Amino acid sequence: MTAFELRRKYIEFFKEHGHKEIPSSPVVPENDPTVLFTTAGMHPLVPYLLGEPHPEGKRLTDYQKCIRTGDIEDVGDNSHLTFFEMLGNWSLGDYFKDESIHMSYELLDKVLGFDMNKISVTCFEGEGDIPRDDEAASYWVDAGIPKERIYFLGRKHNWWGPAGETGPCGPDTEIFYDTGKEPCSPNCDPSCSCGKYLEIWNNVFMQYNKTKEGKYEPLKQKNVDTGMGLERVIGLLEGKNSVYETELFEAEISKIKELSKVYNEQSARIIADHLRTSIFMIIDGVRPSNVDQGYILRRLLRRAIRHMRKIELDANLVNILVETFIDKALYEMYPETTKNKETIIEVIVQEKDKFIKTLENGEKEFNKNAQKAKEEGTNKLSGEVVFRLYDTFGFPPEMTLELANENGLTFDMEEFNKLFKEHQDKSRAGAEQKFKGGLADHSEQTTAYHTATHLLHKALQIVLGPHATQKGSNLTAERLRFDFANPAKLTPEELKKVEDIVNEQIQRDLKVTCEEMSLDEARESGATGLFENKYGEKVKVYTIGDFSKEICGGPHVEHTGDMGHFKIIKEEAVSSGIRRIKAILEK
Numbered sequence: 001m002t003a004f005e006l007r008r009k010y011i012e013f014f015k016e017h018g019h020k021e022i023p024s025s026p027v028v029p030e031n032d033p034t035v036l037f038t039t040a041g042m043h044p045l046v047p048y049l050l051g052e053p054h055p056e057g058k059r060l061t062d063y064q065k066c067i068r069t070g071d072i073e074d075v076g077d078n079s080h081l082t083f084f085e086m087l088g089n090w091s092l093g094d095y096f097k098d099e100s101i102h103m104s105y106e107l108l109d110k111v112l113g114f115d116m117n118k119i120s121v122t123c124f125e126g127e128g129d130i131p132r133d134d135e136a137a138s139y140w141v142d143a144g145i146p147k148e149r150i151y152f153l154g155r156k157h158n159w160w161g162p163a164g165e166t167g168p169c170g171p172d173t174e175i176f177y178d179t180g181k182e183p184c185s186p187n188c189d190p191s192c193s194c195g196k197y198l199e200i201w202n203n204v205f206m207q208y209n210k211t212k213e214g215k216y217e218p219l220k221q222k223n224v225d226t227g228m229g230l231e232r233v234i235g236l237l238e239g240k241n242s243v244y245e246t247e248l249f250e251a252e253i254s255k256i257k258e259l260s261k262v263y264n265e266q267s268a269r270i271i272a273d274h275l276r277t278s279i280f281m282i283i284d285g286v287r288p289s290n291v292d293q294g295y296i297l298r299r300l301l302r303r304a305i306r307h308m309r310k311i312e313l314d315a316n317l318v319n320i321l322v323e324t325f326i327d328k329a330l331y332e333m334y335p336e337t338t339k340n341k342e343t344i345i346e347v348i349v350q351e352k353d354k355f356i357k358t359l360e361n362g363e364k365e366f367n368k369n370a371q372k373a374k375e376e377g378t379n380k381l382s383g384e385v386v387f388r389l390y391d392t393f394g395f396p397p398e399m400t401l402e403l404a405n406e407n408g409l410t411f412d413m414e415e416f417n418k419l420f421k422e423h424q425d426k427s428r429a430g431a432e433q434k435f436k437g438g439l440a441d442h443s444e445q446t447t448a449y450h451t452a453t454h455l456l457h458k459a460l461q462i463v464l465g466p467h468a469t470q471k472g473s474n475l476t477a478e479r480l481r482f483d484f485a486n487p488a489k490l491t492p493e494e495l496k497k498v499e500d501i502v503n504e505q506i507q508r509d510l511k512v513t514c515e516e517m518s519l520d521e522a523r524e525s526g527a528t529g530l531f532e533n534k535y536g537e538k539v540k541v542y543t544i545g546d547f548s549k550e551i552c553g554g555p556h557v558e559h560t561g562d563m564g565h566f567k568i569i570k571e572e573a574v575s576s577g578i579r580r581i582k583a584i585l586e587k
């Protein structure tokens with residue numbers, strides 16, 4: 001079975017069971033400032049898991065492109081990937097444990113043809129007021145899994161979410177495949193990471209919402225959220241030991257092998273994984289930079305290039321690697337890779353050139369310091385020099401180590417580690433800030449900012465003309481950021497006009513209404529549509545009084561009246577032809 005077929009079979013199966021297929025969202029979440037990337041199929045569905053009705057109904061299925069960079073150091077083993085596809089099905093207050101478990105069993109057994117004797121499952125063992133999930137276990141027994149292959153585990157293994165600090169969560173039941181490896185100990189079970197048991201699917205029974213105060217409140221509706229890792233399952237179905245041996249990576253890995261002079265498998269896997277993830281980030285608009293998503297992209301690309309150098313694969317051939325990936329593996333499942341090929345290659349080649357320059361400058365600086373050390377009669381570089389190379393010149397410490405070795409020098413590792421740790425602590429504190437709101441930060445303030453972007457969008461079109469369409473937006477509870485098309489800087493008069501129009505609409509206390517309709521009906525009704533390709537058959541149209549009508553997922557305020565006073569605090573260029581406005585709502 002190919003990955004393409006697996007995906008189709010999964011989706012068709014759930015469609016036959018009354019689910020509607022919805023499209024994958026971008027890897028960078030829209031209007032959710034609390035996470036950098038979409039890490040699971042449930043991310044774009046958070047408002048619906050919390051009770052908002054979904055235009056497509058209560059049974060949904062999709063495949064979602066996901067990025068998880070938390071395990072980046074593990075990439076290179078048999079199963080870790082920074083980009084993967086999650087197949088999923090959802091019940092939004094419809095079926096619950098019984099039907100979910102029976103459908104999972106049927107799909108694995110009848111459609112995918114798994115040897116069901118090799119399947120084990122785990123259920124939640126209970127904690128505090130939440131009882132052991134004997135209910136889920138009983139459905140497994142009923143479906144055909146014998147009691148001996150049902151394990152009860154604690155919160156660490158059988159509780160999912162919330163994805164951020166707050167949001168939907170609940171006990172889950174996980175499905176494992178026994179690879180046939182010898183057990184690592186007599187106690188080896190699915191909780192063990194020795195590789196005997198591979199998790200293939202996770203059914204989360206979302207019945208709680210974790211609040212900011214850390215309380216678990218029962219959700220208005222009981223949901224099911226499942227996730228199956230496509231790459232991992234295709235590996236098992238193809239009988240491969242590793243995801244890197246499947247059709248998804250085969251051509252790329254052999255190209256890397258062909259072009260490298262001193263091949264090693266681990267570096268090849270790192271290069272392949274990182275390039276694949278970078279390709280999908282670039283398609284969704286991420287560009288290398290020193291902050292947020294752009295920083296992760298930069299880090300992945302530079303790490304890939306470092307490993308290319310390590311296996312003596314000329315970094316200038318990176319375009320061949322990207323092309324091979326797209327033409328030989330990605331094109332079928334992801335036509336958007338072919339469509340964006342030129343841009344992808346351009347962005348990657350530019351970053352490669354920058355990094356090579358960085359390395360050259362770093363090498364010069366290294367040589368200066370090496371020379372100095374020698375003149376001073378020592379063969380040791382201080383940790384401070386190594387750290388400066390890293391911090392100021394962007395020179396990776398492992399490269400300094402390599403060069404030092406070549407030059408017969410040592411360096412003060414302890415001092416470097418100390419400085420490095422201080423630096424890491426500082427940046428970690430920054431990153432944690434970003435996550436503090438939790439995934440489901442659909443707070444009142446963020447919602448008001450969301451409505452404000454619709455008002456701003458319309459006001460810009462009134463003042464500047466219909467060309468001033470939205471090119472992006474980003475919201476926090478403190479401000480909004482809105483990118484739009486316009487050839488020139490806005491004059492103070494234009495900015496004032498835009499502000500006045502928005503404030504007038506707020507003062508008019510316009511009612512905000514939402515209707516569901518097909519994309520065609522929405523267009524006919526005159527609604528502005530953004531990111532159209534992301535939507536399925538039916539869309540939601542938010543109307544703000546007689547002022548604005550946009551296709552949008554929501555949420556929005558009910559009335560504009562108490563949003564506060566709208567104030568533009570900055571207007572600047574993003575790139576040629578695209579301007580950015582930052583604005584706040586003063587209470």
Ligand code: SER
Pocket residue numbers: 039040041042088160202203204225226227228
């Ligand atoms: N949200 C769950 C997971 O990420 C199931 O989709 O595993």
